[in-house]
Amino acid sequence: MLPKATNLAAAGTGLADSSRSDTPLVVKELDTATATAEFVSLLTEELPAHYDEVDETFATNLFRVSGMDADPDGYFTLRKKVFVGLLGDRPVGFTVATFKRGGSVKIGPTAVFRQFRRRRLASFLRDEVERRLFAGGTRKLYVTIANSNTPALMFNLGREFRVEGLLRSQYRLGRDELVLGKFAHSVATDVETLLQSSGHPTSASVSRDLERPAERDSDGAGMVTSVWADPDVGEVRRYLEPVLETYIAGLDASFYSHMVAACAPERQHYHRKGKSLIATRSVTGAVQAIAVFVPKRGGAAKLSPLVANSETALRLLIQSCGAHARGADRHKLYAHVPMEMRLTAQVLQEEGFGLEAQLREPYKPGADVLVFGAELD
Numbered sequence: 090m091l092p093k094a095t096n097l098a099a100a101g102t103g104l105a106d107s108s109r110s111d112t113p114l115v116v117k118e119l120d121t122a123t124a125t126a127e128f129v130s131l132l133t134e135e136l137p138a139h140y141d142e143v144d145e146t147f148a149t150n151l152f153r154v155s156g157m158d159a160d161p162d163g164y165f166t167l168r169k170k171v172f173v174g175l176l177g178d179r180p181v182g183f184t185v186a187t188f189k190r191g192g193s194v195k196i197g198p199t200a201v202f203r204q205f206r207r208r209r210l211a212s213f214l215r216d217e218v219e220r221r222l223f224a225g226g227t228r229k230l231y232v233t234i235a236n237s238n239t240p241a242l243m244f245n246l247g248r249e250f251r252v253e254g255l256l257r258s259q260y261r262l263g264r265d266e267l268v269l270g271k272f273a274h275s276v277a278t279d280v281e282t283l284l285q286s287s288g289h290p291t292s293a294s295v296s297r298d299l300e301r302p303a304e305r306d307s308d309g310a311g312m313v314t315s316v317w318a319d320p321d322v323g324e325v326r327r328y329l330e331p332v333l334e335t336y337i338a339g340l341d342a343s344f345y346s347h348m349v350a351a352c353a354p355e356r357q358h359y360h361r362k363g364k365s366l367i368a369t370r371s372v373t374g375a376v377q378a379i380a381v382f383v384p385k386r387g388g389a390a391k392l393s394p395l396v397a398n399s400e401t402a403l404r405l406l407i408q409s410c411g412a413h414a415r416g417a418d419r420h421k422l423y424a425h426v427p428m429e430m431r432l433t434a435q436v437l438q439e440e441g442f443g444l445e446a447q448l449r450e451p452y453k454p455g456a457d458v459l460v461f462g463a464e465l466d
């Protein structure tokens with residue numbers, strides 16, 4: 090048996106954070122350089138077994154951003170916190186909480202030094218961190234785990250996380266990634282009741298938005314799709330917001346300014362979360378569709394958000410994004426699509442994408458998001 094926390098505290102750890110008395114670990118937010126170098130080595134050693142393109146920049150950036158008031162490079166991400174587990178003065182492991190817009194938190198990676206494994210230390214650490222997060226108002230927790238990482242999968246499934254999807258070849262060609270979620274309450278929000286009571290557009294009205302007007306849904310003649318080199322934040326916001334607010338809570342100006350800032354040439358690295366805005370325009374130059382193209386470590390690329398005026402514009406945009414992804418040496422393209430946007434789902438299916446996940450209320454209560462992916466040849 091491991092010693093009790095109370096004994097360790099009495100032994101003089103001098104740590105301010107309280108831990109439950111039945112927990113042998115003291116759990117502390119990382120506020121200094123505590124063991125950062127050791128943690129960077131641990132992650133840089135463990136993760137390449139499951140993921141491509143994970144080098145020191147991944148872990149270094151993670152620890153750099155944690156503790157900042159806001160993630161300077163995030164748009165869905167608001168901020169990160171690292172929680173450390175200590176036995177006496179000895180850090181034995183850590184976990185990371187990434188706070189997303191709309192009240193969910195991505196938890197992980199969680200890692201414990203090898204010599205301390207299978208002694209329920211990660212369990213104690215996560216018990217305490219999850220308790221603090223839920224007490225602080227977190228609505229949902231989720232993790233993503235390589236299908237090849239049996240210890241991490243068994244660990245999280247044993248903690249009441251439930252499978253929401255399997256992202257194919259997500260961070261390595263031929264290696265799938267599971268998404269697991271856990272809610273503050275045992276049942277997820279009732280979608281229809283919430284949409285109706287909050288006055289937000291229902292499924293039908295969002296679908297109508299996409300199936301909008303014949304006069305705007307021409308045969309595509311003259312429409313051009315290209316990377317929007319210097320996007321205007323106001324124009325991007327005016328175009329995207331009516332659709333985005335149906336499935337993302339807590340949108341504000343910073344969401345769009347961070348998104349546009351990530352398109353700058355000097356940001357085109359994984360650790361700076363570089364993105365491109367790809368737009369389809371009519372002959373008059375009016376925007377007909379927008380996708381934010383996000384290259385991911387391991388060779389995939391994400392389209393999120395993906396919004397269009399019409400089926401024709403949407404189809405052209407998806408095809409151009411496919412070509413763009415191939416040109417950028419991506420082996421997979423995937424898109425996040427709110428459940429209500431049935432036409433987008435249908436067009437993606439027709440363009441060769443398959444359903445990989447149903448993310449339950451990731452960015453807003455009552456609004457599930459589907460993930461459609463396609464491997465590129």
Ligand SMILES: CC(C)(COP(=O)(O)OP(=O)(O)OC[C@H]1O[C@@H](n2cnc3c(N)ncnc32)[C@H](O)[C@@H]1OP(=O)(O)O)[C@@H](O)C(=O)NCCC(=O)NCCS
Nearest residue numbers: 135198199200201206207208209210211212240241243244
């Ligand atoms: C996953 C990890 C954090 C678990 O840490 P740990 O302190 O050993 O976990 P615990 O002792 O609290 O295990 C709790 C339960 O999880 C499951 N589990 C943990 N390790 C397991 C393993 N190697 N194989 C199967 N199940 C395992 C078991 O059900 C275990 O309960 P049990 O020991 O009573 O059978 C640890 O293996 C690790 O650091 N791995 C490397 C980093 C990593 O890959 N993290 C995930 C990246 S997303």
